[in-house]
Amino acid sequence: MTRIAEGWISAQLAEFLGAITSAGERGAAADRGVVWAAETLEAELGAVIEGGHVTASVGFPGGRVDVRHLIAAVAARAQEIDVKGVGRCRLTSAPFETDGDGHLVVARLGDQPFSREEATLMRGMARSLSLTLDVFSALDRERSLRATLQERQLLLERLSAIQRAITRRAPLSDTLDAITAGARELLDTEASAVRLVDQDDEHTSSLVSSAGLPPETAAEVARAPVGVGASGHAIAEDRLVVMYDYAKATSVLPQLAARGFVAAMAAPVREAGRVIGSISVASTQLGRHFDENDQEILAAFAEHASLALTDARTMDEMQHLAFHDVLTGLPNRALFFERLDHALARARRDHGQVAVLFLDLDRFKNVNDSLGHAAGDQLLINVSERLRGCLREPDTAARLGGDEFAVLIEEASGPVDAATVADRILEALRPPFLLSGSEVSISGSIGIAVSSHGQADAGTMLRDADLAMYRAKMDGSGSSFHFEPGMHSAAVQRLQLEGELRRALERNEFVLHYQPLVDLRTGDLHSVEALVRWEHPTLGLVPPSDFIPLAEDTGLIVPIGYWILREALRQVHRWQTDFPAACMLGVSVNLSARQVPRADLAARVQEILADERFDPSLLTLEVTETALLRDTEAADVCLQELKRMGVRLALDDFGTGYSSLGHVLRFPIDALKVDRSFVTGVATSEERAAVARAIISMGRMLNLETVAEGIETDADLASLRAFDCDLGQGFLLARPMPARMIEQRLRAGQHADSRQSTFRVSA
């Protein structure tokens, strides 16, 4: 193929990729892709086939594609196809890379065959399209997961409002109204209702609460026979009932059908295990479908309606409900507080001690996300059982909410006693739980607070234990941590830190550590990333996560950023001069979001480069998506200027912002740093592998260098090599280290006659 043809193909591919990635969502990307492909090949017809369906098409008369005919032609690798209403066309198709079933298809009227260049371009376009669609699919899944979580949150809020109504002993009608309103809102239906079987006539039910029903309709269906309509069926059959095509179904309430309701769902409401009524939702939207998730939500509302009714009928039960967690039966936060108050009062009187353990399950969300909420709920029940088994009679275990538990140890003889209980709990959690047929291992983090001879009140103690729990979490999962008095002065500390941070530059308290970036193909040291550390005179080495956010908030990041740049260039320039093997050693420096849109950035960088006599092509400035998207125009101007100076630009944490992939790719960047969240565990997670591979391939097609951050295992390294990622960085390869250690390695490499041996990673 000639250079011109190759140039044409790569230019077309780059434009194609730009067009599809800026589409914003999967369907639009497929639409654009197919139109673009047909236009580029000057063809009339195009289609995307996925899993036996046409997911996008252009040019087919009336938008109607004879799918079977087309798929058969593609499968037979036919060169021609007769399209109804259009005529005889030349056909070309290319398979998707990641999905054997997917194809990009283009058909052109007339008999001029597709050239070799066109076929090559088709393959490239199919490849880019499939990768882009994969990324969008992964994104869609993530978005829907997020939406599910939000929905879940809302459900919990509504349910807890209903619980509160029950415990507050609100009038039953108010509670039921809250239930119907909540069900209608969460299930996004036009109407919701609770019906109860008449006490004196078990064949008739009455409407006791409704939301969204016009008053005249509510009057019409105020009484209805059991066994008719979704509600009637749910009551008669004691099961959740879903009805579609309401008007055409047998045994419906004609008044509702006349109101245009087309879909309905109802769940039985019980008292002491006996069906006494139902809760239902109904929709007038054609095609409304109630999926499994919807059914679970309605079941949850039915459960609460049951509680409310049971409560209204038995006050004893009510007492328990007010102070116990519905799911696990453990005392709730209110009861825990009450008992803690009593225990503290006793301790003050008897000069004893009280300990509080705060337990939070690690990665509980994963269980919910992967196995569903029912499994999550089951896990919470099982955990509470194990928790009870670890305690002595006078101690109290409570569920505070979500995956948070608290334990009150009365008459604790001291911290040691509390720690023993904590260890016992952590040990008890260790054996895997059996949930929906899978073995699930989960750990917890425990914070411990011990009353200091009657000083504390219940709120303070729980807060202290909570703080300690967070410290325990930071130490890694499955551990416990004792509260220390220094902990809650953190806020005060922050203020102090701000003052000290302001003086740190003058006092020369910052130091740079350097983390090697390794060429994944050769294992050679490619460059180093400069990372700032603060050597605080009293606190010791302060990690960046503790002061960078503060520096960003206060704007101090700007002078600190320039200091880092100058220092890094000076240091790396010295290495370039001192070690012949490092003469082309590059350096990466992070630019803060506060620095990027600043008008003087390029000038300052220029000045520092000149002062330090540093080759601009060996400097890579790393920016984040967030920094670019804050003010895209200013950022673009800024980056273009840096580019003109010959500085390289890398997009840091790529993949985390995501909302506008195409948008970001418009900036003049040279490299993509694939965020660690897609890299760590890439060998074991198909999802991560798909995203990482798509990003790396995309980078390759756009001639961008790709860097994988956070490589921690050999398996991950092997995967990234297989994906043909250019550079890698991570603890497995080398941790960030002080300059002198880099120097030692360079020197060792020099003696070994090559810098390579020191950083080489086994292939």
Next chain:
Amino acid sequence: MERSEQNRWFGVGSSRDNESFAAGEDAARAAVRGGDPKLAIVFASEAHDLHELLAGVRRSTGDAPLVGCSTAGEIATTGPGESGVVVAALGGSGFACATAASTNASERLRDAGAEAGACVAEVDGKPNRVLLLLSDGLAGDQQEIVRGAYSVAGAAIPLVGGCAGDDLKMRRTYQFHNGDVLQDSVVAAAIASDAPFGIGVQHGWRKVGEPMLVTGSTGNRVHTLDDQPALDVYLERLGAPEGVRGDAAAFTRYAMTHPLGLSRRSGEEVRFIAEADFSDRSLGCIAAVPHGGLVWIMEGDADSVLNATDAACDDALQSLEGQKPLGLLAFDCIARRGVLGDEGIAREVQRISDYAVGAPVAGFYTYGEIARTHGISGFHNQTLVVLALT
């Protein structure tokens, strides 16, 4: 003027009356030459009171669907005109028409094209269909509008039409739909007929010199040709006069007759160069110039432009399967008018009329032409599009 063929008729009328209502009424009355009018097509100068004008037209055409637009000059059988109005009407049981309009086009070009074009689904049951599109040429990337219309029309239905003008004021153009005067919109008329349509598309520019590789472009902007700043290459290749090298207006006038030609599989496509950036030395075109493609600088003169007129008419008539045309609609680029001059365009319209062999002609000078007979791209620059009805 009129001509009728069994169950179909097509007529054209024009008026130079300054009084808008009367001008519209008179032109339309002359155009309606049969019973059962199915469609009125109005091309008028924005100098008219357009509401009055449409009211006048509808006095003559009644409730027949109406589409049209403002122009940069009108074309009628009697010759080219300015500040006037030309009305074409067609009717009879052999035609079926449906129209639609879509507004706020500049914010959603593709959707607007699809919305207006959707009327094509309303005329079914006749063997031949064509979709006529009239759009606001100042609304943005017109290819997007054509893509939208294509998405609903599909490969079996050709698209023709043009972008509305405003007598070269380049401020705002108008589109007409029934009695409404719209802006920033796309209007469409789906015409179905018992008899075939013929479409001809020609530009009449010649390649000058060797081809160049587009080594840098983004959308409509060409940054480099053969790795050199595009403006420098352009000026140097043409040996452009000193006066156009630093003056924006002079450059645009000069560039109007020196477009870029893109190499396409099915021949070359012309890109009008609208402006140059004298500081970054790039060229701004009216439609996209793909990176990596081959381009030529093109030039034209009165002869080559008139030859294209012949060729377009020839092409349109050739697909009529030997039938005589009932009438012609012409969408002619304003830039061609620039090359031909006033006398030249009179000769051009005369030639079109000659091809029509007595059948009436209507059309206008456009800010961009639409003709899709193959492929998907159907937006053209500096081109003459001829639609022949039989």
